[in-house]
Amino acid sequence: MPFIEAKTVSARAYDVIVVGSGAGGGQMAYSLTMEGAHVLMLEAGRKYDPATETAMFQTPEMAPLRGSATPEKPFGFYDATIDGGWDVPGEPYACASDEQSQQFKWWRARMLGGRTNHWGRVALRNGPYDFKPYSRDGLGFDWPISYEDMAPYYDKVEMLVGIYGSNEGLENTPDSPEGCLLPPPKPLVSDLLVKKHGAQLGLPTIACHRAVLTQPLDYKNIPAKLHPGNAFAQDIISRDMQRRNPCFWATPCGQGCSIRANYQSTTVHLPPALETGKLDIVTDAMVAEVLLDKTGRAAGVRFIDKRSGRSREARARVVVLAASAFETVRILLNSRSTRFPSGLANSSDLVGKYLMDTVGSSLLGQIPALENLPPHNEDGATWGHLYMPWWGYQAQKAGKFPFARGYHVEFVGGRRLPDFYTMGGLEWLSKGSYGQKFREDARRYYGSMISFAGRGEMIPNKDTYCEIAPEAKDKWGIPVLRFHWKWSEHETRQAAHMQKTFADLIAAMGGRLRKPPEADGARAIEPGGSIIHELGGAMMGNDPHKSVVDKWCRSWDVKNLYLADGSVFPSNADKNPTLTIMANAWRVADHILDGMRRKEL
Numbered sequence: 001m002p003f004i005e006a007k008t009v010s011a012r013a014y015d016v017i018v019v020g021s022g023a024g025g026g027q028m029a030y031s032l033t034m035e036g037a038h039v040l041m042l043e044a045g046r047k048y049d050p051a052t053e054t055a056m057f058q059t060p061e062m063a064p065l066r067g068s069a070t071p072e073k074p075f076g077f078y079d080a081t082i083d084g085g086w087d088v089p090g091e092p093y094a095c096a097s098d099e100q101s102q103q104f105k106w107w108r109a110r111m112l113g114g115r116t117n118h119w120g121r122v123a124l125r126n127g128p129y130d131f132k133p134y135s136r137d138g139l140g141f142d143w144p145i146s147y148e149d150m151a152p153y154y155d156k157v158e159m160l161v162g163i164y165g166s167n168e169g170l171e172n173t174p175d176s177p178e179g180c181l182l183p184p185p186k187p188l189v190s191d192l193l194v195k196k197h198g199a200q201l202g203l204p205t206i207a208c209h210r211a212v213l214t215q216p217l218d219y220k221n222i223p224a225k226l227h228p229g230n231a232f233a234q235d236i237i238s239r240d241m242q243r244r245n246p247c248f249w250a251t252p253c254g255q256g257c258s259i260r261a262n263y264q265s266t267t268v269h270l271p272p273a274l275e276t277g278k279l280d281i282v283t284d285a286m287v288a289e290v291l292l293d294k295t296g297r298a299a300g301v302r303f304i305d306k307r308s309g310r311s312r313e314a315r316a317r318v319v320v321l322a323a324s325a326f327e328t329v330r331i332l333l334n335s336r337s338t339r340f341p342s343g344l345a346n347s348s349d350l351v352g353k354y355l356m357d358t359v360g361s362s363l364l365g366q367i368p369a370l371e372n373l374p375p376h377n378e379d380g381a382t383w384g385h386l387y388m389p390w391w392g393y394q395a396q397k398a399g400k401f402p403f404a405r406g407y408h409v410e411f412v413g414g415r416r417l418p419d420f421y422t423m424g425g426l427e428w429l430s431k432g433s434y435g436q437k438f439r440e441d442a443r444r445y446y447g448s449m450i451s452f453a454g455r456g457e458m459i460p461n462k463d464t465y466c467e468i469a470p471e472a473k474d475k476w477g478i479p480v481l482r483f484h485w486k487w488s489e490h491e492t493r494q495a496a497h498m499q500k501t502f503a504d505l506i507a508a509m510g511g512r513l514r515k516p517p518e519a520d521g522a523r524a525i526e527p528g529g530s531i532i533h534e535l536g537g538a539m540m541g542n543d544p545h546k547s548v549v550d551k552w553c554r555s556w557d558v559k560n561l562y563l564a565d566g567s568v569f570p571s572n573a574d575k576n577p578t579l580t581i582m583a584n585a586w587r588v589a590d591h592i593l594d595g596m597r598r599k600e601l
């Protein structure tokens, strides 16, 4: 049961339809099929095979414009994204306001595996505080579950996917049990410099957690921990783990990884799920709406077969939406009926409300101590050997910060494979040198820059939401979303604080700034959507009047409809969300399997 034609699905009976094949959909399909459920996955993008299509070994000078970013390829010519980006031809969306500060930029990936083919692979656990933010400071919403509920699934995802990192015993920065994490790679010289001077400022610098194999996975012991009592699943995943290679630290992860050393849904979740023989995948299948039966239960979905342009239907006992947070919201809002005139699962009127992204701000420093270093191998991990987890929990509780929630710092230095811009814009240092002098300057400054980026918590607010735009439709005839976006002062002040922290760090290292830190938070903060951590819009909760889904991410209104992406997040901790999306999807999958065993689904 592998990739099948769209026209064949209406004749088949499935246990579960999973919409979307990214982190949420991939994890859901893996967890369900390994435990015996028959699954149909519908994916709007085209089939993508990382083993044959990844431009892993292509270097910038082999590409037009030496691989530089263009509007079609915003992360460079060889970025793994296919048919996606900030603009997807024929699939528009709208922003309600023309105000710069109220714009939302929506990144979408239209390909098998979604955004997991080119994500940054930073994979941090939410901490205990992150599940109960309202209880701590009275802002936003608590999750209906605690860290203890999610922890066993974090363990399992870390073991399955392969995450490097270390346990440091820091506040709200959870340690993983023995055997979950892989050893982290050694720090670069620039990392060590940041760590040394960060410590002088009281900032902790520890190993980053990233979904990259630093060594082969323990294929003998992990399978039994992932699938206790299930010899069939253990055998499949054990063999699959042996087919994954560890990283050789030389190619940009954003181009994808054909040797399966990092996590992509296409290299980690889908191959073993397909091997069970219980997964059918239809690509180029754009789901338009969820269909209901006469009793009001989900009967299946209607989708557009993009190859033929025809509208088709698929049916199953359970429907799971994991199309990325805001696409899931869009499907719900477009699933209107006399029973649900304002969209499916929307009796709370909360579908599309309380959208979130991550607060982002960055600053570049040039560090004289890193000039003219003798040549050495600095390829390493594409992004993040070390990072700084948020350090201010106690000071924040004591009211010493002008904003409510924290941020962590990601940074990158060292010599990367040069591209078109590597030596561009050096005038602020070289003062316009040319010829032999510019050659010397280029050598001198190459590898002496460190870029700092803050990743902070956005508190959900009622002014940040989306709705169906009146009359506008995409090229498949499906109504599109219109976004309303507003940062609160918690976020803008946090962005200004990031700028000051980065400037202090660069100064402590004896470095220079290309431009002064931005003190105005509204200017320091990157536009909504820039960090590509779309979350919220169908919050989970304990009260059907105040949430869209229950703690199992099951619709309060439609008992066999589940959500398995970031749409269900009631808050967006500073921690990058994808590990939590996967852990939660596995948790939800277990609940669905239980329900099917008990014949409740």
Ligand SMILES: Cc1cc2nc3c(=O)[nH]c(=O)nc-3n(C[C@H](O)[C@H](O)[C@H](O)COP(=O)(O)OP(=O)(O)OC[C@H]3O[C@@H](n4cnc5c(N)ncnc54)[C@H](O)[C@@H]3O)c2cc1C
Residues within 6 Å of the ligand: 019, 020, 021, 022, 023, 024, 025, 026, 042, 043, 044, 045, 075, 107, 109, 110, 111, 112, 113, 114, 115, 116, 118, 119, 120, 121, 122, 123, 124, 285, 286, 287, 288, 322, 323, 324, 325, 327, 331, 531, 532, 533, 565, 566, 576, 577, 578, 579, 581
């Ligand atoms: C450049 C970049 C860097 C990132 N770095 C990090 C990072 O370091 N750490 C981190 O935690 N996160 C990171 N992210 C975010 C991360 O990629 C997402 O959190 C994650 O992929 C979300 O998984 P998902 O399954 O919800 O959505 P996606 O991965 O986007 O998958 C959704 C899939 O659903 C499909 N789909 C959409 N609509 C429909 C429809 N109507 N019918 C059928 N299929 C549909 C899409 O085509 C897509 O394949 C990054 C993202 C980008 C783009």
Ligand code: SF4
Residues within 6 Å of the ligand: 056, 212, 213, 246, 247, 248, 249, 250, 251, 252, 253, 254, 256, 257, 258, 259, 261, 262, 380, 381, 382
């Ligand atoms: S650096 Fe490692 S994980 Fe990343 S693409 Fe290269 S081999 Fe794969």
